[in-house]
Amino acid sequence: MQKYDLAIVGSGIGGALIGALNKDKKHILFEKDSNLGGCASTFKRYGNYYNTGxxxxxxxxxxxxxxxxxxxxxxxPDIEESKVAIRTIQNKKVVDRVRDFEHFLSQMQEYYPNKNNRIFWEKIKNIDERFWQVKNIHFAKYSLKSYIKSLLTFKDMIRTFEMDLFKSADSFIKETLGDISQEYKNFIDAQLLITVQSRSKDVSLLSMALGLSYPFHKVFYVNNGMGTIIEDILKDVNVHKNEEIFKIKRKEDYYLIDSSKGEYQAKNIVLNTTIYDSKNLFDEKIKSYYEKFEFSDQSAFTLYLSIDSKKEFLEHYQIILKDEIPNCISNSFFISFSKLSDDKLSQNGYSVTISTHTKVSTWKLLSKDRYKKQKELTENFILGHFLDYFDSINKEQITKTFSATSATFQRFIGRQNCGGKAINIKSILKTPTCTTPFKGLYNVGDTIFAGQGWPGVALGASILNKELNEEF
Ligand SMILES: Cc1cc2nc3c(=O)[nH]c(=O)nc-3n(C[C@H](O)[C@H](O)[C@H](O)COP(=O)(O)OP(=O)(O)OC[C@H]3O[C@@H](n4cnc5c(N)ncnc54)[C@H](O)[C@@H]3O)c2cc1C
Structure with a gap:
């Protein structure tokens, strides 16, 4: 039986970063799918490439x-900065999220006027800037050293943010902008849904600031698809693709791993499975540890299009509608176009990924027939509104259309839930961390601290890497 010091289960952003940072160790990384990257992968269908999420x-x-x-x-990485991070359209109000603060603010004043817009958005930007200046952020449990490091981070956060650390997003909105219109609220909430997977009523001021500020940073387009970054960083990593881990048993001083292709031993295991799915890999004690984490029902509905057009589009748009999308929990959808200059993604016209938010429970118990019908309903609704907004594209130019629900995500990458839970001062102690009560067993990914997306998962991976390096 092959023996390793480190086994990683999954090649999502978290698993891939840990693999790449530890390739000098005796390691192995398992990925159940044929594509690397999980939600950040790029796949081929009908001869065209699409970004999964x-x-x-x-x-x-x-x-x-x-x-x-x-x-x-x-x-x-092979990337190009997007001039406009995202164009947000609501009732013909068009706001381009650009890095130039004054330009952004002048658009806000035109479409969402408020005498305190400057105060609000300056504070949001400032909190985000200060957060990324806090060095050595650490959040881990189950050892004295981890607790001490986490407490020091908490101390740094209080020193940096003072009482703002304890404020809710909603109270800050009220105290600066007052009673804002439903449209303004929708503008804020639509952005928060794609960044922190929650609306302003459920998040802290800090989470809102981080979520609303991403377009003040450099936002990049990844040439040849997001999955290329994952494939690149895993180049010298011992990756076993198309190999699913079914069970892991804890032995005296190692773990016994049972996969679709064989058995392995590893002293340390990093799980890139979600905190909700990890329980399925274990029996008894470890299973009951993972069972304590309450499932988050949130997921994604994605629509993939190929469009035969030579017209220039921005890379990202967000359309905010009046009504909720059927079978979804949002009234907005996010659209990403490939660049025409991208030889891989745009080889047969534009490759477009559209995403919005749904619930796992919406799709779970449907009969095959009903599932198909409901999926078509959602697909056609989004497509109809997409064509309304992009009147330079006609239906005949759309050469391929297909979609994915939480059930599709489950089939390909073993997760129904997509997106973490909102972190606030009340929930922080319940938030899972990279360490577990079991020696040699670790977590990484967007359902553990610090959350989702490249920055959130990378922060979690860097904390884990520090913990791991104390082990080796
Ligand atoms: C629709 C959508 C749009 C998004 N847009 C953006 C965006 O524009 N920018 C951004 O930064 N973030 C975005 N995100 C969030 C981001 O994609 C995720 O937070 C991130 O990719 C999750 O990484 P992860 O490390 O948790 O791994 P995951 O993506 O969950 O990957 C886990 C991997 O583990 C594998 N695996 C699972 N079980 C097993 C097993 N038993 N054996 C072997 N392998 C297994 C899976 O196949 C998968 O490849 C988006 C997410 C979605 C869903």
Missing amino acids: ATTFVGYEDNHIIKDIFDKMGYS
Whole structure:
């Protein structure tokens, strides 16, 4: 039986970063799918390539976690900065999220006027800037050293943010902007749904600031698809693709791993499975540890299009509608176009990924027939509104259309839930961390601290890497 010091289950952003940072160890990384990257993968269907979920790449700038990690690896990704991070359209009100603060603010004043817009948005930007200046953020449990490091982080956070750390997003909105219109609220909430997977009523001021500020950072387009970054960083990693882990048993001083292709031993295991799915890998004690984490029912509905057009589009748009999308929990959808200059993604016209939010329970118990009908209903609704807004595209130019629900995500990457839970001062102690009560067993990914997207998962991976390096 092959023996390893480190086994990683999953090649999502978290698993891939840990693999790349530890390739000098005796390691192995298992990925059940044929594509690497999970939600951040790129797949081929009907002869065309599509980004599965993640399309925007943020955090590759000085003093930022992703650049720090990639510099350490000696890797520079093939990326291009987007001039407009996202164009948000609501009732013909068009706001381009650009890095130039004054330009952004003048659009806000035109479409969402408020005498305190400057105060509000300056504070949001300032909180985000200060957060990324806090060094050595640590959050882990189950050992004295981890608790001490976490307490020191908490102390730094209080010193940096003072009472703002304890404020809710809603109270800050009220105290600065007053009673804002439903449209303004929708504008804020639509952005928060794609970044922190929650609306302003459920998050802290800090989470809102981080969620609303991503377009003030450099936002990049990844040439040849998001999955290329994952494939690149895993180049020298011992990756076993198309190999699913079924069971893991804890032995005296190692773990016994049972996969679709064989058995392995490893002293340390990093799970890139979600905190809700990890329970399925274990029996008894470890299973009951994972069972304590209450399932988050949130997931994604994604629509993939190929469009035969030579007209120029921005890379990202967000359309906010009056009504909720059928079978979804949002009234907005996010659209990402490939660049025409991208030889891989745009080889047969534009490759488009559209995403919105849904619930796992909406799709779970449907009969095959009803599932198909409901999926078509959602698909056609989004497509209809997409064509309304992009009147330079006609239906005949759309050469391929297909979609994915939480059930599709389950089939390909073993997760129904997509997106973490909102972190606030009340929920922080219940938030899972990279360490577990079991020696040698660790977690990484968007359902554990610090949350989802490239910056959130990378922050979690860097904390885990510090913990791991104390082990080796
Ligand atoms: C629709 C959508 C749009 C998004 N857009 C963006 C965006 O634009 N920018 C951004 O930064 N973030 C975005 N995100 C969030 C981001 O994609 C995720 O937070 C991130 O990719 C999750 O990474 P992860 O490490 O949790 O791994 P996951 O993506 O969950 O990957 C886990 C991997 O583990 C594998 N696996 C699971 N079980 C097993 C097993 N038993 N054996 C072997 N392998 C297994 C899976 O196949 C998968 O490859 C988006 C997410 C979604 C769903």
